Structures are given as C-alpha cells and as structure tokens.
Amino acid sequence: MKQPCVYILASQPYGTLYIGVTSNLIQRLYQHRNQLTPGYTSQYAVYRLIRFEMFDDMTSAITREKQLKNWHRSWKINLIESENPQWVDLAVNLGLEPIRN
Structure with a gap:
C-alpha cells in the first residue's frame, strides 16, 4: 500500500537524525535497516524510526520534508x-524487527 510519508530516523x-520521504514506509525502513541503500543512514547506523507523518499526496510530503530539513536541530x-518522548523505535509497532544493538 502506497501512501506518501515523511519520516525521521535516529541512531x-x-x-544522528535523518529525515526522508517515501511512498512506502515499510519498504523504505526495510531498505535502511538492511543497508540496501548505501549512504548516510548506513554510514552512521541511523535505523530507528522515531517519527512519521502521513500525507494525501507526494507534493505535500516533499514540502514538509524540505521544511523539516531546514529546521534547527533543537526544533x-x-x-x-x-509525541515520542522516550524515542521509542516506532517501526516495531509497524511489524518490523527491533534493532539489535
């Protein structure tokens, strides 16, 4: 099932934080966690889903992603x-395996 989504991962x-956009959150998380997409997240072990926002269309999701990327770290x-004061890995509630330390 495809639905535009902005997500934030943390190591x-x-x-370390990473903000991304996708139309298939579960698939994208699987790619990150299994290092199928070399780059920033695999280099810095940024795999924990700590926030996500769903959107009706990709244009809105991309706009939000750009907005968040321009925010100060403290924001x-x-x-x-x-919404996630304990920085819980939300991907577990979506059916993915917990991250092994």
Whole structure:
C-alpha cells in the first residue's frame, strides 16, 4: 500500500537524525535497516524510526520534508519529543524487527 510519508530516523536517542520521504514506509525502513541503500543512514547506523507523518499526496510530503530539513536541530528534537518522548523505535509497532544493538 502506497501512501506518501515523511519520516525521521535516529541512531539513538539524541543521536544522528535523518529525515526522508517515501511512498512506502515499510519498504523504505526495510531498505535502511538492511543497508540496501548505501549512504548516510548506513554510514552512521541511523535505523530507528522515531517519527512519521502521513500525507494525501507526494507534493505535500516533499514540502514538509524540505521544511523539516531546514529546521534547527533543537526544533526537530522538540517535535520528536512532543509525541515520542522516550524515542521509542516506532517501526516495531509497524511489524518490523527491533534493532539489535
């Protein structure tokens, strides 16, 4: 099932952050977690889903992604903690395996 989504990954609580956009969140998380897409997330072990927002269309999702990428780090942390204060890996609730430390 495809639905535009902006997501934030973290290496650990208060660690390295990554903001991305996708039309298939589960598939994209699988790619990140299995290092199928070399780059930033695999280089810095950024695999924990700590926030995501669903959208009706990709244009809105891309606009939001660009907005969040331009935010100060402290604003991003405040946004994350407004709904996920413990920095829980939300991907587990979506059916993915927990991250092994």
